[in-house]
Amino acid sequence: MLFFMETVISGLLAGIMYSLVALGFVLIFKASGVFNFSQGVMALFAALTLVGLLSGTVPFTHVDNPSFAIPAWAAIPLTIIVMIIVAILIERFILRHLVNQEHIILFMAMVGLSYVFEGAGDIIWGSDVKVIDLGLPHGAWDWLLDTHGLYIEKIELVAAAAAVVLVVVLAAFFQKTRIGRALRAVADDHQAALSVGISLRYIWIIVWSVAGIVALVTGVVWGAKSGIQFSLSLIALKALPVLILGGFESIPGAIVGGLIIGVGEKLAEVFGGEVIVAIFGRWFEIDPGIFTATENWFAYVLALIFLLFRPQGLFGEKIIERV
Template sequence: MPIWGCRMIEALYNFFIDPFVRMAADFPIFFAEIVISGLLAGVMYSLVALGFVLIFKASGVFNFAQGVMALFAGLFLTGFMNDFGIPAWLAIPMTVAVMVATAWLIERLVLRHLVNQEPIILFMATLGLAYVLEGVGDLIWGSDVKLLDIGIPSGAWDWALDSVGIYVEKIELTAAIVAAGLVIVLAYFFQYTRIGRALRAVADDHQAALSVGISLRTIWVIVWSVAGIVALVAGIMWGTKSGVQFSLSLIALKALPVLILGGFTSIPGAIVGGLIIGVGEKIAEVYWGPVVGGAIENWFAYMLALAFLLFRPQGLFGEKIIERI
């Protein structure tokens, strides 16, 4: 091998491999912390990605408004709790009702008029919807940062920190448990219920589903309602962490690489994608970030997702689309 080839390999090794070998050997606890934190952060991204997957899976629509729906749900929840003094156990079902009503309105005012339109038209409609929901939320509840406290524990998990010396965030641990529960419920819903099967039929072919008597409108209301409830869960987790505020809608940007990697139609894909992105971006930020000035985790997540795309264009768990010409 020529000398320049050896040098190139050595440089690549020094950049990509050596930091981990040294860090894992010198600071194994720190390395474990990064991986655990990455996994848990990934679950938080997955919670947002799940909403996208649900709607895409059932209607072929990429719902640009999913991040805003998390904000919208969070605004209503904090509004009910903080402005009207309603306890969390009642405010949460009330917010679910709001999200179901919103889904019904979206179907009535937007989707109903766009049946059989090109996917790009539906996507553009959700883009407009994002702005409408954000504006309505602002009008009703104002732009202030709102404290959200429904009793989810926050801070470090004391036992892990004091006994093992590993830092694990309690909110994220709770999110992981909630996400696991959500995935089980959603998987059961899609695989074993009549409505779930109807949702999958609609996703495969609108017109074929209509021809066998499936009501497209009802299905859309159901799927947008479920996505609204998932958005509420995401809003609660992220809102507990940072307060409910308008930047919450930007968490959608964190879900996009997860979707690209996991596939737009797979619920397990959203979870696995989230875990890979979470760990990948944390490792990149801590070990490679300092070399290039830091703050690389946002774009690194997209780069990682794009790298996966080269080998699996449909994502890790996405359905392979074969079209006959």
């Protein structure tokens, strides 16, 4: 029973890590109707920038110069400034020219943007594995493991705390502030928002900046687990099933979707083989060992089921269009 609990808790915490990635997608989709395919690479780029500043990497040379190293209290705001500049550039060179274009055109632009981010990250900061040192805790929570035999990773608790803070702040921002309401208006209809005097450009810069900050948090938390490296960009793939489950426009949906995916995939990987054998073992000879590496695709199976029965996700808005 303790191990089952441990699996569920680990799943919930892993789910929060997925939710962090999904949050960035939701923010941009909610405010601009754009599916930001480059969110994963943005997380990588933000984390690369932060670790580059922390370690004093000279941009474009990939050489660390400790005398250029910047302490965390300055490096984090500087990285945020970089992400805001990136948001301004994206608005100036991409979004401004694609107002009211078809979704597929915006999506393809985001695919292209992801390559730009990846290439820029590589050229500016290099392709090495980088270790981020922000003093984040690592390893198991010793007290819990020693006294109760329960294994929980400390970094995942940090991720959970970060996710809670982000959700509260973002929910307040969207619901309570004037800019938040403007963001929602833009998401509903670009033309209508323009007609009532909302500056589309200003809104887009704000939302992409916020998504950049979320990307930074995501990159740091995931990077703390594996080192900052280019495979970080692939975490975006973990967000897709979360979004399908939770709905593309819902911040609580991103969290709940992440939790369901996290728990589901951990239970499937750890107990799936045994359950299948218990059910079908009396008729067929089944090796439970073949049910391995389900962790990655199980989320997509869940997403497919949701697409069949509730395509808008748990919290998404049901879209009814006149044909």
